[in-house]
Amino acid sequence: MKRARDTDIRGALEKASSALFPNYRQYPVVIVRGRDCRVWGSDGKEYLDFVAGIATCNLGHTRPEVTEAIKRQADEIIHVSNWYFNAPQIDLAGLLTEITGLERVFFCNSGAEAAEAAIKLARKRAFETFGPDRNLVVSLHGAFHGRTMKALTATDPKHHLEAFSPYPEGFVHIKPGDIGALRQHLPEACALFLEPIQGEGGVRPMDPAFLREAEAACREEDVLFILDEVQTGMGRCGATFAYQVYGVTPDVLTLAKGLGNGFPIGAVLAREKVAAHFGPGSHGSTFGGNPLACAAALATLRTLLAEDLSSAAGRMGKYFREKLNSLVDRYPAAVEVRGEGLLLGIELRVPAAPVVERLMERGFLVTVVQENTLRFTPPLTISKGDIDGLIVSLEDIVQSLGGASE
Numbered sequence: 001m002k003r004a005r006d007t008d009i010r011g012a013l014e015k016a017s018s019a020l021f022p023n024y025r026q027y028p029v030v031i032v033r034g035r036d037c038r039v040w041g042s043d044g045k046e047y048l049d050f051v052a053g054i055a056t057c058n059l060g061h062t063r064p065e066v067t068e069a070i071k072r073q074a075d076e077i078i079h080v081s082n083w084y085f086n087a088p089q090i091d092l093a094g095l096l097t098e099i100t101g102l103e104r105v106f107f108c109n110s111g112a113e114a115a116e117a118a119i120k121l122a123r124k125r126a127f128e129t130f131g132p133d134r135n136l137v138v139s140l141h142g143a144f145h146g147r148t149m150k151a152l153t154a155t156d157p158k159h160h161l162e163a164f165s166p167y168p169e170g171f172v173h174i175k176p177g178d179i180g181a182l183r184q185h186l187p188e189a190c191a192l193f194l195e196p197i198q199g200e201g202g203v204r205p206m207d208p209a210f211l212r213e214a215e216a217a218c219r220e221e222d223v224l225f226i227l228d229e230v231q232t233g234m235g236r237c238g239a240t241f242a243y244q245v246y247g248v249t250p251d252v253l254t255l256a257k258g259l260g261n262g263f264p265i266g267a268v269l270a271r272e273k274v275a276a277h278f279g280p281g282s283h284g285s286t287f288g289g290n291p292l293a294c295a296a297a298l299a300t301l302r303t304l305l306a307e308d309l310s311s312a313a314g315r316m317g318k319y320f321r322e323k324l325n326s327l328v329d330r331y332p333a334a335v336e337v338r339g340e341g342l343l344l345g346i347e348l349r350v351p352a353a354p355v356v357e358r359l360m361e362r363g364f365l366v367t368v369v370q371e372n373t374l375r376f377t378p379p380l381t382i383s384k385g386d387i388d389g390l391i392v393s394l395e396d397i398v399q400s401l402g403g404a405s406e
């Protein structure tokens with residue numbers, strides 16, 4: 001791999017910081033290449049990637065099956081309007097409905113768009129079934145559903161900047177686990193919208209009993225039970241979808257991130273009778289379901305299933321979790337390990353951002369959620385050796401934090 005000169009790298013970083021919107025807090029690294037669980041900066045530095053584009057490149061970077069599918073499709077046709085069908089979209093819809101049992105799919109381009117579509121679908125269904133008064137969307141404190149206005153309103157209120165006001169009406173947040181509050185709101189609700197594990201909210205799994213009770217309560221009141229599996233889906237939590245781990249079944253399911261292994265695509269799946277409320281002209285997207293994105297997602301899903309990477313995520317997640325737990329057992333600065341499969345977090349007694357920087361110096365990419373938690377979302381192809389490598393460095397750092405605040 002060609003290494004850029006220091007002056008070129010500095011030039012690129014200066015250009016980036018003067019030309020791009022300043023909305024991201026970015027590390028001064030230009031990533032130029034990725035292979036499986038590793039990526040390289042333009043300076044040639046190698047990183048073991050425990051971010052994977054934030055739970056997105058689940059098969060690893062530049063997975064040949066996906067790259068080849070993109071190349072092949074790009075040679076045929078890149079985009080077709082949804083006025084017409086396209087073959088990869090039909091095949092992907094067929095496979096997704098087959099493995100979920102949900103009969104219909106709508107394709108979009110991101111997790112936020114999937115959330116937006118799911119909320120609009122729930123509103124329209126309730127309007128057409130019960131009239132205009134059952135429009136409340138119940139979501140959870142700690143939730144993250146994306147940055148469009150409806151998705152953001154369903155997200156935890158701490159993300160609601162006053163400057164974006166006014167927010168859409170008809171949303172309420174309850175505490176995870178508060179079945180009483182849920183029951184109170186259900187008579188006015190069109191949907192309960194939640195993540196099986198809150199990723200951005202600090203890697204916080206739902207209590208399985210709450211999920212099952214919530215599902216049953218929604219069915220009793222004829223309210224849609226919508227799961228956001230944008231982060232937890234596509235094998236990440238040890239099953240193709242996390243709802244299979246928890247033993248619940250959504251009426252509507254939102255997907256994105258890992259669906260295209262890095263190629264942008266989102267999807268909303270729903271039962272036949274629910275999807276029927278999105279008749280012609282009700283909702284749409286120019287790029288949604290475009291052949292290139294669907295070819296990438298089809299290759300991703302076929303490979304995920306053929307290689308049973310969900311089970312690999314379950315096994316490696318167990319190994320990884322044991323290693324993280326041993327840090328909690330031995331060092332006071334480490335508080336708790338949470339998560340499922342390869343969506344794992346370790347909460348520290350101190351802010352996690354400096355730890356991420358130190359890990360990065362040592363060649364590991366990791367993210368922070370909720371200030372004190374390190375989140376790990378590597379490709380599902382990660383090996384024990386690679387996990388061990390991270391743990392050695394993390395142990396050094398956690399040890400150096402001493403008793404933290406105790």
Ligand SMILES: Cc1ncc(COP(=O)(O)O)c(C=O)c1O
Pocket residue numbers: 054109110111112113115144145146147195199200228229230231232256257
């Ligand atoms: C659970 C969940 N839903 C929705 C989103 C939004 O997805 P996107 O950034 O693709 O709009 C995210 C992003 O982190 C997410 O974690």
